[in-house]
Amino acid sequence: MPAMGFYTDTTVCIGCKACQVACHQWNDLPADLAEQPTGPDQPGQTRPLTGMSYDNTGSLSDLNWRHVKFIEKSQASDGTLSYQPTDASRENLQWLMMSDVCKHCVNAPCLDVCPTGAIMRTEFDSVYIQQNVCNGCRDCVSACPFGVIHMGGPENEGKGIAKKCTLCYDRMQHSLAPACAQACPTASIQFGPIEELKTRAEQRVNQLHSMGMSQARLYGADEKILGGLNAFYLLMDEPEVYGLPSNPKVPSRNVLPTNLWSFGSAILMGIAGLVSFRKRRMDSFAQGAAEQRRQEEVR
Amino acid sequence: MPPVDSFVENPHWNWFIVVYFFLGGIAGGSAFIGGLAALVGGDRMKPVLHWTALIPFPLLAISGLLLIADLGRPERFWHMMIQNQTWWPMFKYWSPMSYGSWLLLIFSGLAFVNFAAAIIGGRQGGFLGRFSWLPRVVGGGVLGTVFQILLLIFGYLFASYTGALVTATNQPIWSDTTMLGALFFISGVSAALSILILLTGWRSHDHYIVDRLETVDNWAMLLELVLIGLFLAFLGSIAWTFLAHRYGLTLLIGTVLLGLLVPLFLHWQPRLLGRTTPMLAAALALLGGYALRYAIVYAGQEIPIGGRMMG
Numbered sequence A: 001m002p003a004m005g006f007y008t009d010t011t012v013c014i015g016c017k018a019c020q021v022a023c024h025q026w027n028d029l030p031a032d033l034a035e036q037p038t039g040p041d042q043p044g045q046t047r048p049l050t051g052m053s054y055d056n057t058g059s060l061s062d063l064n065w066r067h068v069k070f071i072e073k074s075q076a077s078d079g080t081l082s083y084q085p086t087d088a089s090r091e092n093l094q095w096l097m098m099s100d101v102c103k104h105c106v107n108a109p110c111l112d113v114c115p116t117g118a119i120m121r122t123e124f125d126s127v128y129i130q131q132n133v134c135n136g137c138r139d140c141v142s143a144c145p146f147g148v149i150h151m152g153g154p155e156n157e158g159k160g161i162a163k164k165c166t167l168c169y170d171r172m173q174h175s176l177a178p179a180c181a182q183a184c185p186t187a188s189i190q191f192g193p194i195e196e197l198k199t200r201a202e203q204r205v206n207q208l209h210s211m212g213m214s215q216a217r218l219y220g221a222d223e224k225i226l227g228g229l230n231a232f233y234l235l236m237d238e239p240e241v242y243g244l245p246s247n248p249k250v251p252s253r254n255v256l257p258t259n260l261w262s263f264g265s266a267i268l269m270g271i272a273g274l275v276s277f278r279k280r281r282m283d284s285f286a287q288g289a290a291e292q293r294r295q296e297e298v299r
Numbered sequence B: 001m002p003p004v005d006s007f008v009e010n011p012h013w014n015w016f017i018v019v020y021f022f023l024g025g026i027a028g029g030s031a032f033i034g035g036l037a038a039l040v041g042g043d044r045m046k047p048v049l050h051w052t053a054l055i056p057f058p059l060l061a062i063s064g065l066l067l068i069a070d071l072g073r074p075e076r077f078w079h080m081m082i083q084n085q086t087w088w089p090m091f092k093y094w095s096p097m098s099y100g101s102w103l104l105l106i107f108s109g110l111a112f113v114n115f116a117a118a119i120i121g122g123r124q125g126g127f128l129g130r131f132s133w134l135p136r137v138v139g140g141g142v143l144g145t146v147f148q149i150l151l152l153i154f155g156y157l158f159a160s161y162t163g164a165l166v167t168a169t170n171q172p173i174w175s176d177t178t179m180l181g182a183l184f185f186i187s188g189v190s191a192a193l194s195i196l197i198l199l200t201g202w203r204s205h206d207h208y209i210v211d212r213l214e215t216v217d218n219w220a221m222l223l224e225l226v227l228i229g230l231f232l233a234f235l236g237s238i239a240w241t242f243l244a245h246r247y248g249l250t251l252l253i254g255t256v257l258l259g260l261l262v263p264l265f266l267h268w269q270p271r272l273l274g275r276t277t278p279m280l281a282a283a284l285a286l287l288g289g290y291a292l293r294y295a296i297v298y299a300g301q302e303i304p305i306g307g308r309m310m311g
């Protein structure tokens, strides 16, 4: 089975959120309502405005496995850039829209650390969390450099178990495209074999470059980012502008060096202890103490 | 554009984890010190060995409960050790959360044997008397030596893995350094020495034991100061963000000043406050050990660095 995944061309995203809705429908995810009513006579369930452009869900969450970002970029005549919707003096406004999702990393940090084996790689090379295995330790939350995984479920409140995009594993087993890609009306989200998608993406970058848009670039299409992302992007600005780290790393990189430092410190501590607790040394100290006591008694 | 690229979410590892790191550090440190004392100290270290046998197990029992309670699905805690679908053992040597669970299990077993042997002691009759062979087996001979070496090794591994655990992530501060394993281990040893000083100091007339423990503690504290320096150096430009935040100040005031510099000074001037001087130094060092874990566990999760969402 070839590796399957998403190529997301952010230049054609129109921010319709069809992908978000389709994801909710297929996966039976309820609306993520930040404010739940506290009693029968309380106002109904609403979601407060985020204040961030047309964004109404704010971020990926246990209930939002897709999230369309609306980044408002302004460029003043002197060239200064701003990405803050709150900046009063904005000019030449431009929307950078991007439908965010789990990247199904080839060297996935979440899978790297998961101690229960709940996170596994499927035959489609996607990263899948088995809901009957996860015990909610939250190590994967700390590990994912994209802030994808959130804890949820009936026992919510920051606890529960790990939730994220499944790449519609159930649909794929029946040769159906993931719901979001199926619903995307502009083909911003394209689904297929990764190798094919890469070729298509490179052609698109060349096309944009030839049209003078030199800022077009691919993110995660090559192996530099965690061995490759099975959900990779065509971006029109630096990755950080879209909330993507430019150099994410695999957590286990730190394990060996950390243990070498600890081992070194244990050796030093061991030497200090061995020298100080040596029997002969203790004997002479004991003798000294006894001597002192005797002298005190004589006096 | 954000200067540092962190978009990692907060795992909400709260005070359960801080307390666990603290108790686990003391348990590991006690076993490490007990192992050393048993291997070279002989009979002179008996009062210390009594306590290093008693301390770790209860702390590990509390630790295990805290960890289980912290899970989103506590009843599935055993999934860390056994794969629930295949019934094969679950073990990843490259994931501290995984190998740490095994360390906790094995170290608890060893600590329990040591604890039981100390409780049984020289008892002859009754239920406990039936196990009077246990203290003899673990208390001397080749088996006893092997047992103490195992305790020493597992005490060290256990006290240091908690640092590796937070470092093997992508959280800012935690993953920006490889110093936390060593730091947590040394601080655990120092905290264990402080408890031993408090426990042996108030009733032992053998003042030289407290004196020896303090000497080792001096080395531990100096090493800890060096490691904190290296830790900050590894953080680079983030170090300033960290130090200016209340968690950074907690580390500076709680750990460096009150938990290390003041106790070192009191060790150097043991008569400054009369007989209570070593006790005060030990109590402050314990406080410093707690402050270290509190500061680092929360700093990694809560200090806003880069574009990550807070809360």
Ligand code: SF4
Pocket (backbone or CB within 6 Å): A101, A102, A103, A104, A105, A108, A109, A110, A111, A127, A143, A144, A145, A146, A147, A148, A149, A164
């Ligand atoms: S994006 Fe995050 S959750 Fe998705 S595979 Fe990569 S590390 Fe795991």
Ligand code: SF4
Pocket (backbone or CB within 6 Å): A113, A114, A115, A116, A117, A118, A119, A129, A133, A134, A135, A136, A137, A138, A139, A140, A141, A161, A162
């Ligand atoms: S929370 Fe669940 S999926 Fe995440 S690392 Fe822990 S056991 Fe694995």
